[in-house]
Each structure stands twice: as structure tokens, then as C-alpha cells.
Amino acid sequence: MSRRKETIITGLFLAGLILFGFISCQKTADKKETNSSEPLRPTPVKVYKVKKQKISEKLIYTATLEAWKKQAITPDISGKIARIYVAEGDKVSKGQLLAELDTQSIRLQLQQAQAALSAAKANLEDAQRNFERMERLFKEKAVSEQQYEKARLALEAAQAQRDQAEATVKLAQHTLDVSIMKAPFDGVIASKNAEEGDVINPMMGGLTATSGVVMLVDYSKIKVKFDVAPEDIQKIKKGQRVFVQGYDNFSNEKLEGEITVVNSSADPQTKKFRVEALVNNQDLILKPGTFGQVVVEVDSRDNALAVPQSALLNNSYVLVVEGNKAAKKNVTTGLKNTEMIEITSGLKEGDLVIVEGNFGLAEGSPVEVEGEVEK
Structure with missing residues (x-):
């Protein structure tokens, strides 16, 4: 084959490739133009209807649970x-009666003391009679002053012996009493x-x-102890309500109590403040020596507009459904808890706030409401 023929064939081949590429690009462009003209599919979302309600701001901590009364019986x-x-x-x-010591020797000591007291009382009676007789005779000048003084001193000595014997009995009785251990x-x-x-x-x-000998506890009430960070301690006040649930309480029942102690100084190591609450535990649901979750209601507001936490985006706005499209609403917030957050401006009662499907959703995007969330 001549060089001229090779050149012609090569040129024709290249021209064919260029033509094929042009046609393919044109088809792609036509396809894109066709796709761009198709309407966007609506994003499925779930909404929450804004309404007035009571909202409470709550702080949650892990707490140690202790019996409110505890005494070693010794x-x-x-x-x-x-x-x-x-x-x-x-x-x-x-x-x-819980326990007692061996009291045999103590009881013998008590018996001896009681016998000595009986003898001292008898001796006192004799001394009293003798003094009264001597006093009468002394007035009649039938006995000397020395004899009278001797009788008076004997009476005083008998009284002292009686007092000492009574003290010995009381001591022996006390020793017997404290050897018997009773529930306080x-x-x-x-x-x-x-x-x-x-x-x-x-x-x-x-x-x-x-x-x-035994440890006695009363946990019909429970002391709840927990530590609060410096940024939250100003929100904690004596008398505030708390709700406590034991981590081993499978019934999920929460018991109500109130804060009784708020320490004014922080722990030097943890830099946290110790707080105590007292919770009624009549059914003995909470167990001392275990851990639990304590929820502190630090503030509450009636008739507040509130939405689920999932509705708030970038801490500054929410998306609502208006005319089957997502509309952006800038909002300001107030109280909040683990589920809800108060909206102080930017929304009105009855607005449909998007709470599911709002992540990454652009303002103006078409939406399709699949359901309404109840809170």
C-alpha cells in the first residue's frame, strides 16, 4: 500500500472518531436538558404541630443512693x-431486741447493789429514828450537845451511804441496759x-x-447524692423537685423528692459541687448502696410554644411546611430538656415543623408529609 493511501485511511478514521464523539456529546446534553426539565421529587417528612404546653428544663445526673438513717448497733x-x-x-x-451480751455477772452485780441499797435504807431509818430521839432529849436537856451532834453526823453518814448505794444500783442497771441492744x-x-x-x-x-454487731438501716427515704458542674450550680436550689430512678429498677418507676443540700464550695479535685436530695421510698424500690439517675427540674413554664429537639437546626432555625415546600424560620429558644425546646419567637401555634427528614433539606424543597409526631 502506498504512503498516500495510508494517509487517506488514517484521516478518514480520525474524522469518524471526531464525528462519533460529537454525536455522543450531543445526546448527553440532550439527556441532561430533558432531566433538568423534570420536577424534583418531594422529600418525605414527618411534622410536629406547634402548640402551647408546659415545658420544664431538666438536668440529669448519676447519683449514689444511701439510706437516710444508718446506725451500727454496738x-x-x-x-x-x-x-x-x-x-x-x-x-x-x-x-x-436485736442482740445482747452475756449479762450473768452484770446481773449479779445488780443484785449485790440492790441488797446494799436495802441495807443502806434500813441503816438510814435507824439513824433517822435515833436522831429524832436525841433531838427531843437534847431539847429537854437530857443529853449533851456532844451526843446530839454524834447522832446528827450518824444520820448524815447514813444518808450518804443510801445515796451511794442508789448510784451503784443505777450504774449496774445502766450496764445491764447497754448490754442489751435494741433497734433505735x-x-x-x-x-x-x-x-x-x-x-x-x-x-x-x-x-x-x-x-x-449488726447494721441497721432505714431506707423508707433515700438520700440522693450527686455532683454538679460549676456552669449549672446556679440553677440548683434547695426545695427544687427531683425525680429518681434506680439503675437496677426494671419497672422504670421514678420517685419524686426535693433537694435538701447544695454545697457552696466545690470539691478541690473534681471542681464540682455536691448536692443532696431526699426521696420518699415507702415501697423500698430504691436500694441503698446502688446508683441511680436523678432528674432535676430547674425551671418550668406553662403555655409555652415548644417543639421537639430534632426540629432545631444549627441552633438557630427550623423548617416548616408551607404550600408543600420547606420554609426556613429563624427562631429564638428558651427552656429545654432532653426531648423538647421552647420557642420564644419565630413560630406560631399550629405551624407544622419538620422533625424527621429535615437534615440536609434545602429551603424551598418540595416535601410530602408522611405523618405527624405526637409529644
Whole structure:
């Protein structure tokens, strides 16, 4: 094949490629023009109808739960434990006998003291009669002043012996009383920390000195303790309502209480403020020694316009449905909680605020309402 023929064939091939490319581009352009003329498909959304309602601003914390009364039951004296009448988990009433020391020697001491008191009283009666006789004779000048003084001093000595004997009886009785351990209040035996036969010495420390022969708790009320960050502490006030739920409470029941303590100084390490609340727990739903969630109602407003938190975009605006299109509404906000936020301006009652499908949705985009969310 000659060089001239090769050149002609190559030229024809290149011309064909150029023509094919031009036709393809034209078809693509025509297709784009056709697509751009098609209407945009509406975005499916769900809406919330704005209405007036009560809204409460709430703060949520993790709290430790403690019994509001707790006491280690320990005798004031040393001795060997003779009997323990209760077990862990027992419910007891105020004044109920819980445990006692071996009181045999104490009872003997009490008997001796009572006998000595009886003798002292008899001696006092004799001394009183003798003094009265001597006093009468002294007035009649039948006895000397020395004899009279001797009788008077004998009476005073007998009175002192009687007083001392009474004190000894009281001491022995007190020793007996404190060797018997009774419940100071209604409650539950949280733990049993000693056994019958153990020798206890509260002054020496150790297990029973710190936690008692038994530990008695009353958790018909619960102390709720939690820590609040500096930026929130100004919102916390004594008397505010709280709602508490135990993390191990599978019924999801929340118990109501109120704040009783707000510390004015922060922990030097955590920089947080300790707050305490007291919650009624009559059904013993909350358990001491566990953790729970506490919700503090720091403020509330009646007849407020509020929308779900999911409606607010960029913390400054919401999208509402107007004429089947998304319309942007700049808003200002007020109180808020985990679900709702108050709208103080920018919306009116009855507006349909988009709460689902609003992420990435442009203003003016067509929308199709698939349902209304109730809150």
C-alpha cells in the first residue's frame, strides 16, 4: 500500500472518531436538558404541630443512693455476745431486741447493789429514828450537845451511804441496759457482722466497733447524692423537685423528692459541687448502696410554644411546611430538656415543623408529609 493511501485511511478514521464523539456529546446534553426539565421529587417528612404546653428544663445526673438513717448497733461496754436475735434482711421495729451480751455477772452485780441499797435504807431509818430521839432529849436537856451532834453526823453518814448505794444500783442497771441492744428506729438489718460467742470491745476498734454487731438501716427515704458542674450550680436550689430512678429498677418507676443540700464550695479535685436530695421510698424500690439517675427540674413554664429537639437546626432555625415546600424560620429558644425546646419567637401555634427528614433539606424543597409526631 502506498504512503498516500495510508494517509487517506488514517484521516478518514480520525474524522469518524471526531464525528462519533460529537454525536455522543450531543445526546448527553440532550439527556441532561430533558432531566433538568423534570420536577424534583418531594422529600418525605414527618411534622410536629406547634402548640402551647408546659415545658420544664431538666438536668440529669448519676447519683449514689444511701439510706437516710444508718446506725451500727454496738454496746457501749465490752463483753461476750450471748445472743443475736436477727438475721440479714430482717425488718425490725423500734425498741425490738436485736442482740445482747452475756449479762450473768452484770446481773449479779445488780443484785449485790440492790441488797446494799436495802441495807443502806434500813441503816438510814435507824439513824433517822435515833436522831429524832436525841433531838427531843437534847431539847429537854437530857443529853449533851456532844451526843446530839454524834447522832446528827450518824444520820448524815447514813444518808450518804443510801445515796451511794442508789448510784451503784443505777450504774449496774445502766450496764445491764447497754448490754442489751435494741433497734433505735424501724428499719432493716443490712448486715450481721459478729457471731454469738464473739468478744467485743468497742474501745479497741475493729469490725464490730465500726460496723456494729449488726447494721441497721432505714431506707423508707433515700438520700440522693450527686455532683454538679460549676456552669449549672446556679440553677440548683434547695426545695427544687427531683425525680429518681434506680439503675437496677426494671419497672422504670421514678420517685419524686426535693433537694435538701447544695454545697457552696466545690470539691478541690473534681471542681464540682455536691448536692443532696431526699426521696420518699415507702415501697423500698430504691436500694441503698446502688446508683441511680436523678432528674432535676430547674425551671418550668406553662403555655409555652415548644417543639421537639430534632426540629432545631444549627441552633438557630427550623423548617416548616408551607404550600408543600420547606420554609426556613429563624427562631429564638428558651427552656429545654432532653426531648423538647421552647420557642420564644419565630413560630406560631399550629405551624407544622419538620422533625424527621429535615437534615440536609434545602429551603424551598418540595416535601410530602408522611405523618405527624405526637409529644
